[in-house]
Amino acid sequence: MPLTVRDLLAIPSLRLRLVAGGAGLGRVVEAAHATENIRPASWLEGTEVVMTNGLLLSPDESGCATYVDELQEGKAVALIVGVGAGLPLPSVPEALSRHAERVGIPLLSAPPDVSFASITKAVFVARAAEERRLLERILRTQRRLSSAAASSDGLAGLLTSWVQAVHSGVTVCDASGRLLGSAGTDGQQLLADAAPVIDTVALHGLRGSGQADLPCGRLVVQPLGTTRLRGFLLLLDADAPEARLLISVLVSLLSVELERRHLADEPQRRRRAAVLARLFHTDITAEQARALLRAADVHAATVRAVTVQAAGEPVGLAADLALAVPGGLARVTGDRVELVVAEDFDTAAVLRRFAPGRPAGIGPAVTPQHAALSLRQAIALLSSSVELGRPVSASEAGSVRLLLSLGSPATLAAFADTVLAPLDAADPGGELLETLRVWLETNGSWAETSSLLGLHRHTVQNRIEKVARLTGRQQDRAEDRVDLWLALTARAVGTPLSDQQRYGNALPPQG
Template sequence: MADAPDTLAAAPPTPPVPLTALLAHEELGLRQIAGPDAARTGAVVHWVHTSEMADPYPYLLGGELLLTAGVHVPAADADSVADRLDAYAARIVAAGGAALGFGVAPVHDTVPEALVDACERHGLPLLEVPPRTTFSGVARAVWQLMAEARHAELRRVTQAQQGLAAAASRPDPVPALLRQLAARLSGYAALYGADGTPAQSAGTPPEPGAGAALGRLVGVVNPGGGAASDEGRGTGVGGSAARGQAERAPRPAPASATDTAAGTHLAAYALAGAHGLALGVATRQREPGDHTLAGVAAVLLSLLTAPHQGAAESARSAALVRLLLGAAPEDVAPLLGPGRWTVVHARVRGGDHERTPATPASLAAALGSVLADDGRGVDGGGAADPRGVARDESADGGGREAGSSREAGSSKEAESRTTGAGTPRPVRLLLPADREPAPQAGWTLGVSAPAGAEALPAADAQAARALRRAEATRVPFVRHRETGLAGLVAPAEADAHARTLLAPLGDGGPLPETLRTWLSLHGSWDRTAAALSVHRNTVRQRVTRCATLLDVDLDDPDVRMELWFALGRTGGAG
């Protein structure tokens, strides 16, 4: 087995548990008896592992609370035990273990003094696990604390998103948004101009060294900025990533980048379509949801800093920002105006992205040539972006960065926009209804019927169904048909289904016509007989014969509905 890495390999997708929280868990009764004070060092636990190996190093990933009952502790002279336990503690520290829990009983009545000395010497927190506490109970407590921390973080992110939404709808949205973001992150947020210097900022500015590093990081995501010189990109902790950008030019710049300098966590986000603007963030601590919040702020700033907006455009942008963050359509309808809109759902066709730069930005640009200056982009939640830049549809409710799309992303971005099963995520566009979307190479499109702002959710559902029909029938473009229930199924599919379902009745003959008449008269034997000018018993015999041939229960309303639909497709209903 390969050696464990020197650093934490891959943190789990849940927040770590502070060691102090575990020690404060009264039911466990854990007690720290050696090592640095957990409250002072801020030690955390990422997971729990139980092992009785004399050398657990090869089996640790880093960040574990290692639990042992001391089965491996030799019953030999004191010097030998001390040497072996000293090596044992050293190996746990080398593997990145967060702490060691020693279970008292049944092997040892007390924690060996040599182990206490070894942990103290190597700076490894040592916890005494009382006999009443099982190792599985310790593990369960860690998972529960992780779940509680995760829920608290989700609440924090949700509340912060609401605060960002409120800031974005204020009369001075950009400075208000920066202030809100800086307050939520307990740090510094700045909007960098095309020259690579902060145009507006909020919060406590970082130390000079960290501020310079943040400027260089902004140059990584915004190579056209004045601070993005080749020399500047090759310095700092993130210098290797920055140097790669310079050495492999003209490789596309990333949408976001992170770094650490002078004990400060740094992040930079390019703003989509905002002509060289970028968001820079600096915090002393990095929480799990910080990247999500900064990503949402970057999207909102992209909307708010769209160039050349007149009064009408600004009002529309404000409306679409509110839609993006969950406002009811009727609340923003006055800002959108009396115009009607068409929703388009699009998905990259399998394999086409290898030949076509099928990125959301390229799709928006292609449709923009048709939509002139009126194109609008809709995100996965049914809301819109005023520059026609599509975003991905995410099921995590804001957990994914709704980040900027760029021409430079090319096929790599298309490949990354997939679900766990490998299916490309759909993107959405909101287009003025007077402009006709056309099929696009590399994409499958579903188009809604025109709708006013108050009916956008219904139009969004129509576009989703149209996209599903397009993919099912393997055609590049399907428009929603306003034809009731039958419009939910493609005509070719409906006809094929009807022929297959009614085939046992044969072509022509009295059976299909009798069944159609009987269904149209709600199963009335006498009225059907009168309509067909036959005896009542003849109707019963024919309908019974239909049920037998079709192997169905005609008393089932679902069966009757399906048969009526099929008879209508074959000309037997009307």
């Protein structure tokens, strides 16, 4: 246990006596500091016992009040006054006792033959003994945790031993956030509460860590793994000295455990890769494809293929993605990782977590026997993904917006300005552009445009006629309509933010 003022008072050789402030005897003593400075606050770090002979202390009411307030400001835990014959203070001033009692600082007196050096030595001897006991407890706990990790209980035994040793709730999840085990807390609830912190830590891989104050306590999140991120350790209220010193031990043991599990899963990953290879055969029947998916525990009427470029580490990335997607259907082909997922699976979220910044193509949703077709389209999208710097899905592959986004921003802006600049100049408020956009999106419907904008039909017609006069594009010519629509879309895709702010509602929504 830490050294307290009560413990210091109980050391027989010091012969200290309590004069006032008994309510503070439980305060922890970290150090002892002898000073005759009557303004000691700025010289204290807190948790010290201050010792003085009162050489410069004014024993009157004002002087004692000021001195005690200084001790309080400096967060001193106690005051020891040396008193007796031949010392500046034959006894403790009554005013000093009253003010020590007022603020709750223990006031002790020391006899003249007890040196402050002996008190300081006693404090540091007691502190050293406590640190030695802490180290012994840590070594015992470390052996206990290591033994639990090596036992047949594995992860569960390790987490239970942690809680028993340090009384800190613990939860472990894999890299996808799925619960692997917990002790001393509700693991599922903790994972839900800690999700934002886990997401932040995941962005930094094995170099990250995070903390947060949750309703259930102080949270610490540490990444787990040796060379790649395998999971996360979540600790609650691990603030005790023993817990803080043992966190690194727990992280190491859990990292080894998750790496062991990863290696044990390798045969399963090979089997799933073989299943995927059969699923991608072009001559597979519908029944065969469904049977393969059922064997992988994937129950979906439609699936989509995904491919990710992974130059340099495709095997590691494939293992991460296999863990993250239901069914674990992933394989390595050259420098690519190929997957099959259910149509409603949040592929984008998984790619953000495990393949950030990597080119990826997401094929269309197809029935299982047509997975090879979805894969071919996914591969075809990789070049667009490289250009755009983000995953590209088949649903946007035929979009003019995607094609425009592949062009130079300067070229797009020049084209849009060439067509729309007369409208910008004549209508700074953007009413003409907004009316034009809605009119084009409703396929030239006067009634629907007027309804959506809350305008009279004649107002809409007048505005569209004005657009035609200003731009030289006629409303009844398909080519002119296409020019206007492409210009609006090009501006939405390629215009810098400042220009978007400039034109406001004139821009169609991006998507």
